[in-house]
Amino acid sequence: MKRTLKFLACAAVVAAVAGTATAAYAVPAKAPHATVAQAGTAQTQAASAAKVRASTPLRPTAKKTAPTPRVVASGEHVTAAPGFELWLTAEGKYWTTPSMPDEPQFRSVVDGNIDRNTPGVSMQAEGDSSHVYLSGLYYGGKGTASSVEVETADGTVHGKLIELPGKPGWGAWYAVADVKPGSGSWDYVSRVTVHDTKGKIYAQLKLR
Incomplete structure (x- = not known):
């Protein structure tokens, strides 16, 4: 399939530095009429305040939870792009693409072509004048799948994961890549990596 691919990227960084004015005030070293009793009272109050601060428990920082795949019902359609x-x-993954919206394609997880006990990732791709539509299966990894990264000729694309209920041991990933003119080729994608909730590799596909 001949494809012309287009990608636009821009970044802007703006930094502002604000000056802070400071002022100093003179304070008498010793009050002229202070008594020993008053000085002792001040020391006692300061010690009590320090003890209260030391005994106040620190609030724990909220712990971020790693994302997990979106759980979908059997046959539930997920729209990645028009x-x-x-x-x-x-039985497996079904999908349509913009060039064939009425002709679903299918990849089986039960026909023996994949070993769901061994970590693996598959990929299918189709492009048009400005995008590449990417999807595939992931399966067999340890832990819980959390995220997917796709390394392309134009940079890293972050996709999404979906699974059926009940921890089936496999799921599907998908992503849409905006690409630059001239990038289209059969080796546009070099690597697909699915990470688990601990940031480790759940399964990976290397294409070059």
Whole structure:
């Protein structure tokens, strides 16, 4: 399939430095009429305040929870982009692309072509004049899948994960890549990595 791919990227960084004015005030070293009793009272109050501060428990920082796949019902359609939809059944992954919105494609997880006991990732891709529509299966990894990164000729693309209920041991990933003119080729994607909730590699596909 001949594809022309387009990608626009821009970044802007703005920094502002604000000056802070300071002022100093003179304070008498010793009050002229202070008594020993008053000085002792001040010391006692200061010690009590320090003890209260020391005994006040620190509030724990809220712990961020790593994302997990979106759980979908069998046959539930997920729209990744106009014309690009995915859905799962116990047999595997179905999807449509903008060029074939009425002709679903299918990848099986039960026909023996993949070993769901061994970590693995598959990929299917289709492009048009400005995008590449990417999806595939992931399976067999340890822990809980959390995120997917796709390394392309134009940089890293972050996709999403979906799974059926009940921890089936496999799921589907998908992403849409905006690409630059001239980037289109069969080796546009070099690597697909699914990470688990601890940041480790759940499964990976290397294409070059």
